[in-house]
Amino acid sequence: MNQRGISLGRVFGIPIRLDYSWFLVFALVVWTLAAGYFPDEFKNWPTAQYWAVGIVTAIMFFASVILHELGHSVVAMHYKIPVSSISLFVFGGVSQIEAEPASAKVEFLMAVAGPLVSFALAGVFGLLQLAFAASTPALALVRYLAYINVALGVFNLIPGFPLDGGRVFRSIVWGMTGSLRRATTVAGNLGRFIGFLFILFGVYQAIGGNFVNGLWIGFIGWFLEGAALSQVQQQRIHDLLAGRKVSQAMSTAYTPIPPDISVQELVDRHILGSAQRSFVVEDGDRVAGLLTMHCIKEVPREQWPTTSAGRVMIPLAKVKRTTPDTELWAAMEEMNRDGVNQLPVMTDGRILGMLRREDVIAYLRNLREVGL
Numbered sequence: 001m002n003q004r005g006i007s008l009g010r011v012f013g014i015p016i017r018l019d020y021s022w023f024l025v026f027a028l029v030v031w032t033l034a035a036g037y038f039p040d041e042f043k044n045w046p047t048a049q050y051w052a053v054g055i056v057t058a059i060m061f062f063a064s065v066i067l068h069e070l071g072h073s074v075v076a077m078h079y080k081i082p083v084s085s086i087s088l089f090v091f092g093g094v095s096q097i098e099a100e101p102a103s104a105k106v107e108f109l110m111a112v113a114g115p116l117v118s119f120a121l122a123g124v125f126g127l128l129q130l131a132f133a134a135s136t137p138a139l140a141l142v143r144y145l146a147y148i149n150v151a152l153g154v155f156n157l158i159p160g161f162p163l164d165g166g167r168v169f170r171s172i173v174w175g176m177t178g179s180l181r182r183a184t185t186v187a188g189n190l191g192r193f194i195g196f197l198f199i200l201f202g203v204y205q206a207i208g209g210n211f212v213n214g215l216w217i218g219f220i221g222w223f224l225e226g227a228a229l230s231q232v233q234q235q236r237i238h239d240l241l242a243g244r245k246v247s248q249a250m251s252t253a254y255t256p257i258p259p260d261i262s263v264q265e266l267v268d269r270h271i272l273g274s275a276q277r278s279f280v281v282e283d284g285d286r287v288a289g290l291l292t293m294h295c296i297k298e299v300p301r302e303q304w305p306t307t308s309a310g311r312v313m314i315p316l317a318k319v320k321r322t323t324p325d326t327e328l329w330a331a332m333e334e335m336n337r338d339g340v341n342q343l344p345v346m347t348d349g350r351i352l353g354m355l356r357r358e359d360v361i362a363y364l365r366n367l368r369e370v371g372l
């Protein structure tokens with residue numbers, strides 16, 4: 001997911017973030033509680049009290065979601081899998097876990113940890129009900145949180161990848177077949193199927209008069225189907241690229257530019273009218289750095305004639321790079337992680353070529369066309 005949103009600080013070193021889309025679902029939850037659920041369950045409160053309890057309950061509900069995600073993340077970190085962030089967004093919470101688990105067992109434990117946290121929270125809130133008198137705001141709060149945490153745990157155990165239940169399912173198939181590849185394809189396709197079921201059920205609800213609910217369920221289905229599909233596609237690309245090296249896909253035709261060329265000249269001579277978007281800056285036969293479109297955009301237009309490529313380039317020491325023998329798949333992951341569109345391919349300080357995203361896409365297309 002992208003980085004739009006608000007940072008809430010760190011827990012166990014993991015940054016917790018609110019995506020802007022979360023405010024929509026927060027407002028919806030508050031409104032449902034204050035205008036529907038609480039007035040139905042607890043009569044004769046002043047209106048302001050419904051809203052106040054609604055807001056506090058909604059905040060604690062999303063705190064529960066973060067604890068659920070922390071369940072996944074803590075297990076991941078225990079197995080040395082880096083977690084880059086936990087975000088709340090319109091469809092709930094998500095942990096940004098940076099690598100695939102090393103074994104079926106790790107995946108299983110990581111997946112069940114979230115729902116287990118939700119069920120434990122439900123137990124705690126359930127017991128707290130005994131401490132509060134009937135019809136008080138405190139009772140309303142803990143009763144709802146007990147109920148919603150059970151619902152959260154159960155919903156996440158639906159076996160549609162990428163839901164937790166789908167991950168549990170994938171880990172079981174993985175354990176049985178010994179193949180993560182097979183397991184991902186099977187779980188991904190089941191996830192798509194379940195996504196479609198959600199959409200159908202949502203439409204059915206909407207037609208039956210329950211429009212807002214139906215629309216919501218439909219959107220969740222659409223989101224799940226998309227996430228499962230991208231998982232299946234990623235696996236397919238992974239299969240196609242397996243065993244292939246960077247040297248097979250990189251382009252060796254690149255234009256080296258001298259460090260003293262001005263940005264203006266570079267734009268006029270090399271960028272306009274050519275597809276090239278990144279340049280190797282060479283000082284004599286020594287590689288000095290890399291100049292990307294991003295570097296050029298940093299320079300105000302009127303300074304283009306007086307600014308040299310050497311001044312705005314990324315110096316070699318800071319350039320993310322790869323080697324010709326690196327697995328193509330690993331190089332792709334590196335590009336995604338670092339947010340760059342190209343990696344110079346280097347050995348012993350010499351540049352052999354450039355691996356750009358377009359190169360990998362063209363290579364994949366060629367593989368498919370020749371039927372490999």
Ligand SMILES: [Zn+2]
Nearest residue numbers: 114115156164
């Ligand atoms: Zn979960």
